[in-house]
Amino acid sequence: MPAQATPQPDPTGAATPEPREASANTIDPAEVARFDAMAEDWWNPNGPFRPLHQLNPLRIAYIRDQIAARLGTAGTGGGGERMRPLKGLRLLDVGCGGGLICEPMARLGASVVGIDAAARNIAAAARHAQAMGLAIDYRHQPVETLATGSERFDVILALEILEHVADGEAFLAACASLLVPGGLLVAATLNRTARSFAYAIVGAEYLLRWLPRGTHDWRRFIRPHELARSLRGAGLTLETLDGAHYDPLAGRWSLSRDLGVNYMAIATRPAGA
Amino acid sequence: MPDATAKPEASPSSSPLPALAPVPAPLAADVLIVGGGLIGLPLGVALAGAGLETIILDREDPARVVDAAFDGRVSAIAFASQAALAAIGVWHHVAEAQPILDIRVVDGTSPFFLHYDHRTLGSGPLGWMVENRVLRQALQQAVAATPRVRLLAPAAAAHVERGPHGVSARTDDGREIRAAIVVAADGRFSPLREAAGIPTLSWRYAQAGIVCTIAHERPHQGVATERFLPAGPFAMLPMTGNRSSLVWTEPAALAAAMMTLPPAEFRVEVARRFGDHLGALEVVGPRWTYPLALHHAERYIAHRLALAGDAAHGMHPIAGQGLNLGLRDVAALAEILVDAARLGLDIGDEGVLEAYQRRRRFDAMLLLAVTDGLNRLFSNDVAPVRLVRDLGLAAVNRMPPLKRLFMQHARGTLGALPRLLTGQPL
Ligand SMILES: Cc1cc2nc3c(=O)[nH]c(=O)nc-3n(C[C@H](O)[C@H](O)[C@H](O)COP(=O)(O)OP(=O)(O)OC[C@H]3O[C@@H](n4cnc5c(N)ncnc54)[C@H](O)[C@@H]3O)c2cc1C
Numbered sequence: 001m002p003a004q005a006t007p008q009p010d011p012t013g014a015a016t017p018e019p020r021e022a023s024a025n026t027i028d029p030a031e032v033a034r035f036d037a038m039a040e041d042w043w044n045p046n047g048p049f050r051p052l053h054q055l056n057p058l059r060i061a062y063i064r065d066q067i068a069a070r071l072g073t074a075g076t077g078g079g080g081e082r083m084r085p086l087k088g089l090r091l092l093d094v095g096c097g098g099g100l101i102c103e104p105m106a107r108l109g110a111s112v113v114g115i116d117a118a119a120r121n122i123a124a125a126a127r128h129a130q131a132m133g134l135a136i137d138y139r140h141q142p143v144e145t146l147a148t149g150s151e152r153f154d155v156i157l158a159l160e161i162l163e164h165v166a167d168g169e170a171f172l173a174a175c176a177s178l179l180v181p182g183g184l185l186v187a188a189t190l191n192r193t194a195r196s197f198a199y200a201i202v203g204a205e206y207l208l209r210w211l212p213r214g215t216h217d218w219r220r221f222i223r224p225h226e227l228a229r230s231l232r233g234a235g236l237t238l239e240t241l242d243g244a245h246y247d248p249l250a251g252r253w254s255l256s257r258d259l260g261v262n263y264m265a266i267a268t269r270p271a272g273a
Numbered sequence: 274m275p276d277a278t279a280k281p282e283a284s285p286s287s288s289p290l291p292a293l294a295p296v297p298a299p300l301a302a303d304v305l306i307v308g309g310g311l312i313g314l315p316l317g318v319a320l321a322g323a324g325l326e327t328i329i330l331d332r333e334d335p336a337r338v339v340d341a342a343f344d345g346r347v348s349a350i351a352f353a354s355q356a357a358l359a360a361i362g363v364w365h366h367v368a369e370a371q372p373i374l375d376i377r378v379v380d381g382t383s384p385f386f387l388h389y390d391h392r393t394l395g396s397g398p399l400g401w402m403v404e405n406r407v408l409r410q411a412l413q414q415a416v417a418a419t420p421r422v423r424l425l426a427p428a429a430a431a432h433v434e435r436g437p438h439g440v441s442a443r444t445d446d447g448r449e450i451r452a453a454i455v456v457a458a459d460g461r462f463s464p465l466r467e468a469a470g471i472p473t474l475s476w477r478y479a480q481a482g483i484v485c486t487i488a489h490e491r492p493h494q495g496v497a498t499e500r501f502l503p504a505g506p507f508a509m510l511p512m513t514g515n516r517s518s519l520v521w522t523e524p525a526a527l528a529a530a531m532m533t534l535p536p537a538e539f540r541v542e543v544a545r546r547f548g549d550h551l552g553a554l555e556v557v558g559p560r561w562t563y564p565l566a567l568h569h570a571e572r573y574i575a576h577r578l579a580l581a582g583d584a585a586h587g588m589h590p591i592a593g594q595g596l597n598l599g600l601r602d603v604a605a606l607a608e609i610l611v612d613a614a615r616l617g618l619d620i621g622d623e624g625v626l627e628a629y630q631r632r633r634r635f636d637a638m639l640l641l642a643v644t645d646g647l648n649r650l651f652s653n654d655v656a657p658v659r660l661v662r663d664l665g666l667a668a669v670n671r672m673p674p675l676k677r678l679f680m681q682h683a684r685g686t687l688g689a690l691p692r693l694l695t696g697q698p699l
Contacts, residue, residue, distance in 0.1 A: 045624050053624060060616045083614055104617030131438040132619065243311040 022186040028166045042098020058253040084109030092153040095161035099125030113137045147174040159188040163220045172234040179269040186265040192221035198263045299342035299449035301605045302324040303329040306456045307430045312582030312599040319361040319607035321422030325698040332429035344405040347518035351400045356696035366411035371513045372398035374495035435577040452538035454621035463584035469575040476569035483527035485560040490552025503667030573630045576620040586637045
């Protein structure tokens, strides 16, 4: 697991770009300010990000299994190797927040870069990873400036971010250009349906107070066919769409064919591209 | 996972300065288990077998604990416990085990009795009788044969600090260990549980258990008999050869007197209770006595700490379930930690630990309550109670579904089971 024990030198030799002013790109400044205020709470399992902590096991298993199935990574070896199925992969988490996904990905063996538009998220994430003894390359940087460099990734995660960016098309184009040919994009977002309005906005934000009010703007939620069109526009091939279903009684999430509220998309960059 | 923690640095050996004593580098693991008894060892083997780096500490010398003088007891291993031990690669190291083919529950001298036959359930014995020293030997061999698990013994955990991001422990011989989580498998007086300030609820009975091994003339045919005598239950458990293990309860004062009887008189007392259905008998080896008590920890978890086995719960030997209950903790905890590690989660995280407590605490409480109830019901010689008991036993016997339920509980195959208890790998 050399990727974690020692910070990986950038294999492309590209200098790390200077942090930019976020507003120069597709990031909406009002959104950034809101998440900035929450950064400290990221790692509290019963804090404001409780729903993410609950959703994470399902999402991580999904990402891990999709990577294994499509990129055919290790994972088959017995014992210790089984715990590091992502070994040898370079992974980028766009909108990494406090690092709730970056850390598991690093433990599973991936060499992880996490970027976020909010400086406080990056600071909180880096502090936590260091305390946990994990080497993760966190950068306060928008995806668009990263795309101008020569670094490339085997896997890019864009989880719960599409509905927060100002220009989804430009965002996906930047992600696509950062993938190696054959590389995998995992996107997770919320559908724009009456049900998602009821669940995510009224339920999660107002009634249960799971999320601070104003976390989501329902009008920005994305229908699956819209996402499919944007992915195609970015030169990516949509592989599968899967829903995530929440059972409030068991307090557990499971995979579902129902894309009505939370759903995930897997897209690949064609090998020839 | 283990590599995620800073690896110890090798101290420079080329240093020309001989003055400083070498400071041992801290050992890094995913899981630290304090207590290498009948629960700590299988837990370590299960975790390491699935890929988690594990260190087990025990203050006893491993060479000493496999001696009959250290622990001469015999344990009843339920069907599901055996399946788990087989799944983690311990069972094939067990040198000898007596299958239990039949369990008979007899109420005193009454003609009614409850009869559990393994054929009712289809396949395999109801359980096995294994001498504790044989089980300890098998566990030590399994530890030696499993990569990623180390038993440090004799070494006591002198100081355990559970910090926000991990655990660090110091042994009495000055070694440092870092891990993501510490498991207290340190027995009923669990120093770790005490240090974490977890209170226990306990009851004591005015009874004591007497344990000894007898040799008898005729074979026992794999039949275990539990006879409810006025003073308390008297269990005859089949061992390999023409031997049986006896566990019986007496009022504490009487038990103490029993312990001091000369061998010939003790033999007479045993024969009086055991009966003559297996011919002449002889007491072999020493006798032991244990006060009867139950205890249950108020919580099974604290920050980066999980309790397992007797550290979490203890019962008296009447039900022969203490070890089995502990092995159910092992199966559940191993599964939860391994599943979390396969997701790359922090295995010492609050959410992971809560899943363990949810899964185990109720099951243990139920069994403790049933054991307590059984003991009270059957340690009673009042006529109406006896009648209800006799009718109850006979009724259960005539109702196959209810009996099957009881039997499944005896086998440990009831309820939603962790993978290991159904014999599947982790
Ligand atoms: C008479 C009798 C008969 C029984 N019969 C049965 C039966 O038939 N079937 C059954 O299922 N169960 C039976 N049990 C119960 C069973 O024996 C226990 O439940 C089981 O042994 C518990 O194992 P444990 O590993 O949790 O605790 P223990 O066996 O107490 O082991 C704890 C270990 O921790 C170590 N330790 C403690 N503190 C430290 C420290 N600070 N540092 C390092 N090491 C430490 C100790 O050295 C010890 O090895 C019986 C019990 C009794 C008393």
